[in-house]
Amino acid sequence: MEPYTATEIMALTAGSLVQNNDILFAGTGLSMLAATVAKRIHAPDAIVFFETGGIDPSLEELPLAVADPRVMVGTSVNSGLADALSILGHPKFRTIAFLGAAQIDCYGNLNSTMLGTYENPEQRFPGSGGACDAASLAYGIIVFMQHEYRRFVNKLDYFTSPGWLSGYNSRREAGFLRGGPMAVVTNLGVLKFDDITKMMYLDQYYPFTDPETIALKTGFSLDISRAKKCSPPKEDELKMLRQEVDPQRLILGPMPG
Amino acid sequence: MTDKIMTARKAVDTFIKDGDQIALGGFTVNRNPMHIIREIIRQKKKKLYLVVHSHGQGMELLIGAGCVERIELAYGGVARFAPTGYLFKKAFKDKTIEVEDYSNYQMTLRFMAGAMGLPFIATKSGLESDIVRKFGFSPQIRGKGKIPEHKLKVINDPINEDGGKVVVLPPLNPDVALIHAQYAGEKGTIRINGLSFADIEQAKAAKTVIVSCEEIVPEDYIRQDPDRNSLAHFIVDAIVPAPFGAHPTACHMYYDYDPNHLNYFKKIAQNQDSFNRYLDEWVYPFETMEDYLTKVGFKDLLKIKANSALGYAPGLDRR
Structure with a gap:
């Protein structure tokens, strides 16, 4: 088995959540990789x-x-913010956004603005940008997180x-017409949200970790009863990611080992 | 030649006052109006009130140089070179600037509302978030000068009874918008290539519009293909010729962002002394683009020169 990094499996896993014909709203970093991966592999x-x-x-060269x-x-x-951001909410389109954050709670609410108060x-983090x-x-969002206790918070x-x-x-009652987080892809696994309670649970864990470790790195009580072990990345997908998507390893970072 | 064409020194001296509300064009690492921004720093403008969506390098310089008192923004970062701008972060933590947070769509809608003369504009974006619940500006300053009485309000949809809650936002009509474009006609018709971000809305919303540009072309030339033009000539008050005027940020079809410079800036921005030395080395001595570009040097300029088919510098080492 070819060794791989957490960033590599994150990009490939997130890419696999995309369906053909989805309209992907990509940000910087990992989301750029995941979107490019999806387009080149299966969507x-x-x-x-x-x-x-x-x-x-x-996307012949990876945007930074x-x-x-x-x-x-x-x-x-080629348009501008008004045009692009108005696509997001268009009911005709299944728009999926990739987002990152500094903190996430058990319902997938995100903080990318600050710690402490004004x-x-x-x-200080950069702020919403287009994340909010x-x-x-x-239609849905897929969140990238580093799986750390201080980032998976109660509040x-x-x-x-x-x-x-x-x-x-609560989301519908608050006045939102659709949307909500579909999955959280971390450096340890994939988390999803219960259909009824909308609480986060562990759906998949990567081969190099286990559900108990992930629960310990989560700052709120996490349901790990439904967790399945994820398969390691396929060699051809890994090769494509390394040779075609990010050959300079601008986002992938150092090679494994 | 028309009297709109002027140097950065004259444009800043004529049109920008201490305390003005200023919209910065561009986005993080692209088409920041850097030549005008460096001139603002040279003229030591103070207490500026920035209104931006996602701003990067230009905002970093202005904050670091002490020109900024308050900001309404959605995002403060220079992409991978500084995911959160160091000078923005420091000023926020030290509370040397006041910050009000919005989202990109909200800020864009606010510029659009200002441009269209709307009293407010509504969106579903931000319901239940701290963007609608928390306030960065002190209540004492609300309603004074350009500061809107309310950051925003959450109301029931006034048209559709089943529409639920909506966020209503105040319009923006900045004193000045600073834009860097590829082309300006002699009379001020502007053509932006590539993405326009919210530059067009910002310019239309502003009282005064200063555009720096890569090239000034004859007005009758730019009017031969008006479908491609971005702003009508009479909207623009000052045209500043500035080849490479967005450096070290990118300008589609002309040059890429400059990774050498941005990586260097990332290092020096982490400490006020080294940032002050950067100003002494890169900002204060160079009033003209010619002098500034001599400092940047041929070698680095050629590295970032855009391929005319792609609009960026293919294979550029961006690590």
Whole structure:
């Protein structure tokens, strides 16, 4: 078995959650990899668009930013934020957004703004960008997280982007027309949300870890009873990711070992 | 030549005052109006009130140089070079700036509302979040000057009884919008290539519009293909010729972002002394693009020169 890194299996796993014909809202970093992976492996008709206005670019070189000139080439349309962000909530489209965050709670609500408060700030993150918009308006979101106790929290320091709010039917009752988190892809496994309670549970764990370790790294009580072991990445997929998607390892980082 | 064409020094001196509300065009690492921003720093403008969606390098410089008092924004970062801008982060933690958080769509809608003369604009984005529940600006300053009386309000859909809650947002009409474009006609018709971000909405919403550009072309030339133009000439108040004027950020079809410079900036931005030395080395001495570009050097400029088929520099080492 070819050794692989957590980032590599994250990108491939997240990519596999995409369906052909999905309209993907990609951010920076891992989400760029996952979207590109999906398009090259099993969802060639998936459309990738960026909040900056780049609609379905050819992505011959990996963009490092949503405003990278690489999102402006081979596009169907080059537009702007108003146009791109209005696609998110269009009821005609199954728009799936990839988002990252600094903190997540058990209902998939996200913090990408700060730790502490405006009065007593402890740490500052970039802020919503388009994350709150995607979480509010898209058909669904897939979240990338580093699986750490301090990031999987009972209560967010700042609530930037709405997930399932307080579970059950609360999202619809709050006035949202659709959406909600579909999955959380971490460096240890994949978490999903219960159909009824909308609480997070462990769906899959990577071959190099186990459900108990993951529960210990989660700051809230996590249902691990439904967890299945995930298969390691296929060699041809790994090769494609390394040789075609991110040959400079700009996002993948160092090779394994 | 028309009287709109002027140097950065004259444009900033004529149109930007301490305390002005300023919309910055561009997005994180692309088409930041850097030449104008460096001139603002040279003229030591103070207490600026920035209104941006996702801003990067330009905002970092202005904050670090002490020109900024408050910001309404959705995102403060320089992509992978600084996922959260170091100078933004520091100023936020030290509370040397006041920050109000919105989302990208909300900020874009606010510029659009300003441009269209709407009293407010509504969206579903942000319901139940801390964006609608928490406030960064102190209540004492609300309603003063350009600061809206309310950050936003959550109301019942006033049209559709079954529509549930909506977020209503105040419009933005900045004193000045700063845009960097590829082309300007002599009379001010502007053509932006590639993504326009929210530059067009920002320019239309603003009282005064300063556009720096890669090239000034004859007005009758830019009017031969008006389908491709972005802004009508009379919207623009000042045109500043500035080849490579967005450096170290990118300008589609002209040059890529400059990874060498942005990686260097990332290092120096982590400490005020080294940032001040950066200003002494890269900002204060160079009033013209010619002098600034001499400092950047041919070698680095050629590395980032865009391929004319792709619009970026293929194979550029971006590590």
